[in-house]
Amino acid sequence: MIRWWYLIEGVNIMTDILIAIQPEYVEQILNGNKQYEFRKVLPKIIPERMIIYCTAPVMAVVGVADIEAIIVDTPENIWQLTNELGGVSSDFFFSYYKQSKKAFAYQLKNVEKYEPSKSLSDFGIRAAPQSFVYL
Numbered sequence: 001m002i003r004w005w006y007l008i009e010g011v012n013i014m015t016d017i018l019i020a021i022q023p024e025y026v027e028q029i030l031n032g033n034k035q036y037e038f039r040k041v042l043p044k045i046i047p048e049r050m051i052i053y054c055t056a057p058v059m060a061v062v063g064v065a066d067i068e069a070i071i072v073d074t075p076e077n078i079w080q081l082t083n084e085l086g087g088v089s090s091d092f093f094f095s096y097y098k099q100s101k102k103a104f105a106y107q108l109k110n111v112e113k114y115e116p117s118k119s120l121s122d123f124g125i126r127a128a129p130q131s132f133v134y135l
């Protein structure tokens with residue numbers, strides 16, 4: 001069963017997350033080819049925006065995106081819904097979700113690139129997160 005978390009006005013979700021993403025996928029998000037970000041864990045507080053931290057060798061905060069929805073379902077169903085705009089191969093996707101019964105896909109919109117990029121300290125963060133951190 002597919003569950004969508006829509007970010008609706010009036011729902012208590014007034015937070016952003018800073019999320020670490022590899023450079024190859026960051027580039028695809030920034031150029032619009034990757035409109036879904038896949039994760040294995042859903043935050044306890046549903047965010048409305050994703051601040052994008054590009055991992056090594058870039059190691060900078062490079063942009064922000066609104067989260068239109070979060071899709072929760074099996075990896076197989078998530079793949080069927082998102083594969084054309086997911087920015088990853090099926091081999092990568094199913095390898096990532098190997099041993100997982102649930103998959104989470106953040107549907108991104110209004111992606112904005114920071115020019116110039118920002119540092120983690122601009123957000124009060126000392127070290128890059130393994131996955132994400134609330135802001």
